[in-house]
Structure formats: C-alpha cells, structure tokens
Amino acid sequence: MPFRIRTLNAISQVGLSRLPGDKYTVGHDVTSPDALLVRSASLHNQPIEPSVLAVARAGAGTNNIPIAEFSKLGVPVFNTPGANANAVKELVVAGLFLAARNIVDAAAFAHRLEGDHATMDKLVEAGKKNYVGFELPGRTLGVIGLGAIGVEVANVALSLGMNVLGYDPGITVQHAWALSSQVEHVTDLDELLKRSDIVTLHVPLVAGTKGLIGASQFQAMKSSAVLLNFARGPIVDEPALIEALEAGQLRGYVCDFPTPTLNKRPRVVTLPHLGASTNEAEENCARMAADELRWYLEEGTIQNSVNFPDARLSRAEGTSRLSISNSNVPNMVGQISTMLAEARLNIADLLNKSRGDLAYTLVDVEGEVPDDLLAKIKGIEGVLSARLI
Numbered sequence: 041m042p043f044r045i046r047t048l049n050a051i052s053q054v055g056l057s058r059l060p061g062d063k064y065t066v067g068h069d070v071t072s073p074d075a076l077l078v079r080s081a082s083l084h085n086q087p088i089e090p091s092v093l094a095v096a097r098a099g100a101g102t103n104n105i106p107i108a109e110f111s112k113l114g115v116p117v118f119n120t121p122g123a124n125a126n127a128v129k130e131l132v133v134a135g136l137f138l139a140a141r142n143i144v145d146a147a148a149f150a151h152r153l154e155g156d157h158a159t160m161d162k163l164v165e166a167g168k169k170n171y172v173g174f175e176l177p178g179r180t181l182g183v184i185g186l187g188a189i190g191v192e193v194a195n196v197a198l199s200l201g202m203n204v205l206g207y208d209p210g211i212t213v214q215h216a217w218a219l220s221s222q223v224e225h226v227t228d229l230d231e232l233l234k235r236s237d238i239v240t241l242h243v244p245l246v247a248g249t250k251g252l253i254g255a256s257q258f259q260a261m262k263s264s265a266v267l268l269n270f271a272r273g274p275i276v277d278e279p280a281l282i283e284a285l286e287a288g289q290l291r292g293y294v295c296d297f298p299t300p301t302l303n304k305r306p307r308v309v310t311l312p313h314l315g316a317s318t319n320e321a322e323e324n325c326a327r328m329a330a331d332e333l334r335w336y337l338e339e340g341t342i343q344n345s346v347n348f349p350d351a352r353l354s355r356a357e358g359t360s361r362l363s364i365s366n367s368n369v370p371n372m373v374g375q376i377s378t379m380l381a382e383a384r385l386n387i388a389d390l391l392n393k394s395r396g397d398l399a400y401t402l403v404d405v406e407g408e409v410p411d412d413l414l415a416k417i418k419g420i421e422g423v424l425s426a427r428l429i
C-alpha cells in the first residue's frame with residue numbers, strides 16, 4: 041500500500057516529484073497520513089493522528105512543531121539544515137543596505153512625488169537630505185548565532201569591508217570550519233552588543249532564546265545601532281524594542297516578521313517572512329525533506345532529525361526489518377533480542393543509537409516477524425513505537 045503524506049503548505053514540485061506515485065499518495069487532504077510535510081504551518085494545539093510515523097519541516101526552524109509531543113510518541117521530526125541558508129543570507133545583505141541607506145522610506149518618499157519633471161527634480165533635491173545613510177566598510181556587524189545562516193552572513197559581511205564579531209556558545213565544529221578566521225569570536229553577548237553598529241540574529245526560537253534581545257540588551261547597544269531579525273519575531277522582546285526605538289536607544293529595526301504593533305512604525309522595516317522564499321531554497325528544502333521522509337519510511341534510516349539520532353544500516357538480504365523508537369534506558373535491546381530468540385528468530389544485523397532521552401533501534405531479522413511478536417515488542421515498557429519495514 042502506498043505511503044500517505046499530508047502536505048501542510050505549498051511544497052515545491054521538485055521535492056514532491058521525489059515521492060513517486062506508485063509508492064506515495066501526497067496532498068493537502070490526505071487522511072490518516074504516515075507522514076506530515078510542512079513549512080511554517082503550526083502543528084501546535086492540534087491533535088496528533090496515531091497514523092503519523094514522521095514529520096518533515098522543509099526549512100530550518102522547527103518552532104512550529106511540538107517536538108516534545110512527537111518525541112513521546114517515538115516520531116522523528118526532520119528539518120533541512122542549510123538548505124535555505126543562501127536565500128536568507130542574501131535577504132540579510134539586502135537588510136544591511138535597507139538599513140544603512142534608508143531605502144524603504146526613501147523609496148516611499150519618491151513614490152509619493154507628484155508634478156512635472158522640473159517640480160519633481162526640485163522636490164528630490166530638497167527631500168533627499170532626509171535619507172542620508174552610511175556606508176558599510178569599517179562598520180562592525182555583530183552576528184548572534186553562527187549556524188548555517190550566521191556563518192554565511194558573517195563571511196559575506198567581511199567581503200563588504202565590515203568588521204565582524206560572532207557569538208555562538210554552541211557553534212559546531214563543521215560551522216567553525218566554515219567561518220572565516222577574520223571573524224572575531226566573542227564569548228560575551230554584551231560585548232558584541234556594545235561594539236556593533238549592526239546586530240543580526242540567527243538563532244532558533246526556543247525557550248532559551250525567546251526575548252534574547254530585551255531591555256538590558258538594548259541598553260548595551262549603541263544608540264546609533266540597527267537590529268536585523270531574520271530569525272524569528274519573539275527572539276526580540278517587542279515592548280522593549282518599541283521603548284528603545286521611542287527613546288532613541290536604537291536607530292532602526294529590520295525584520296522578516298510583521299506584527300500589528302510594528303507595522304507602519306517609523307524606522308522599522310518589516311518583510312513578509314521572505315527569507316527562504318526563492319525558487320532555489322524552496323526546491324532545496326523540499327528535495328531534502330522528501331528524501332528524509334522517503335529514507336525513513338522505506339528503510340528506517342534517520343538523517344537530519346531534530347529529536348532522534350542519525351541512524352543508517354545497510355539492509356541484510358532476505359530479512360524483515362524492525363524499526364523501533366524507545367526510551368534511552370538500559371536493557372531495551374536485551375528485551376527485544378530475547379523476544380526474537382524466544383520466537384526462534386535469528387538477528388542478521390542490529391543498530392542501536394541514542395540521543396538524549398531517546399534511542400532508536402533497527403533490527404534485521406532472518407525470516408518473517410509475526411504480528412503478535414510485533415505487538416509484544418510494542419508492549420515492552422519504554423518502547424515508544426515499532427513497525428516492520
């Protein structure tokens with residue numbers, strides 16, 4: 041029977057075409073889905089259907105997904121690291137110029153001009169002094185979060201002649217290698233805020249980053265500084281932001297997340313969550329997300345999950361494969377292999393990986409695994425989900 045995949049946003053056809061029609065039924069209205077394929081649609085406060093085996097986020101941020109709830113059910117949640125990083129970097133670069141050259145207000149002024157050529161020329165010459173900006177070389181950019189996007193932003197800012205400070209207590213080895221050695225690594229957030237002319241945010245929205253930039257951070261910043269937020273709205277405390285703007289503690293705010301309070305405010309530019317909206321990024325994300333689902337559903341392989349460990353086991357020939365999610369507690373593999381031995385089933389190969397409180401086990405078994413044995417394995421205390429592939 042084909043796997044059933046429900047899409048919750050418009051997902052690029054390039055990705056969907058990797059889920060062939062003979063093996064997959066895909067669409068917005070698919071019932072009892074085996075997997076959900078989502079972009080920014082929120083899955084919070086929605087019942088989780090028992091049929092769901094996996095969730096893929098075609099994008100980076102997973103704050104729209106109740107990961108802890110899926111973890112409890114043994115359901116891996118995937119994302120597509122780096123797949124839209126270039127698109128976001130390019131919009132952030134645009135954001136630097138929007139802020140430095142007052143482009144949005146200046147364009148609005150030009151748009152409002154009326155009259156003949158001579159009149160307009162006069163108005164242009166009289167008005168343009170209101171939009172005088174600054175140049176980027178020699179200015180300092182503070183990058184908070186040096187992951188896929190932050191690294192790209194930091195590196196490109198160097199090529200624009202900026203001095204770059206980077207702050208990320210959890211930077212990965214892979215991203216540290218990709219970061220130019222000319223980026224100054226700062227270990228104190230306040231120091232970055234004090235020294236930067238422009239600060240740009242590239243951290244995920246999680247409990248620890250909600251309101252990361254609030255009243256005391258605005259106080260630490262230069263009053264001439266600009267804040268760019270292409271990460272998530274709530275990372276900046278909105279009342280504190282408004283206060284800082286009104287008190288002249290912040291020159292401007294450029295973000296990808298309009299809100300009723302921010303819209304139409306002077307010195308605030310809001311874009312409609314456009315960071316990843318390029319054909320290239322949409323295709324990259326969709327392709328990667330579709331592949332992650334396909335590998336998991338067809339082989340039990342886990343790659344780029346945000347809650348489960350990576351796991352891949354080449355399939356031993358002529359075997360039945362058990363894919364088991366369980367709590368990371370002692371004797372899970374022992375209990376599973378004892379049950380198989382009692383059923384006189386031989387294990388051809390086995391993989392057990394853990395991540396935090398969760399573990400994942402793949403067992404290739406010689407011969408058929410009967411339904412009642414699968415039910416017995418599901419019944420082991422600590423087994424969160426189990427299926428035969």
Ligand SMILES: NC(=O)C1=CN([C@@H]2O[C@H](COP(=O)(O)OP(=O)(O)OC[C@H]3O[C@@H](n4cnc5c(N)ncnc54)[C@H](O)[C@@H]3O)[C@@H](O)[C@H]2O)C=CC1
Pocket residue numbers: 099100101102121122124125128184185186187188189190207208209210211212215242243244245248249252270271272296313314315316317
């Ligand atoms: N505007 C848009 O359309 C898009 C927005 N995003 C947002 O950007 C975020 C980052 O994306 P990626 O760079 O791809 O993710 P990533 O996972 O590669 O990098 C995030 C980095 O933030 C760091 N970090 C976490 N907490 C931190 C803290 N308190 N202080 C400093 N660093 C911290 C992590 O160690 C990690 O290196 C996403 O989670 C998403 O919310 C991502 C793509 C598109």
Ligand SMILES: O=C(O)CCC(=O)C(=O)O
Pocket residue numbers: 079080098099100101102124313315316317
């Ligand atoms: O899918 C989108 O357009 C949003 C992308 C995004 O915010 C992300 O990848 O975190």
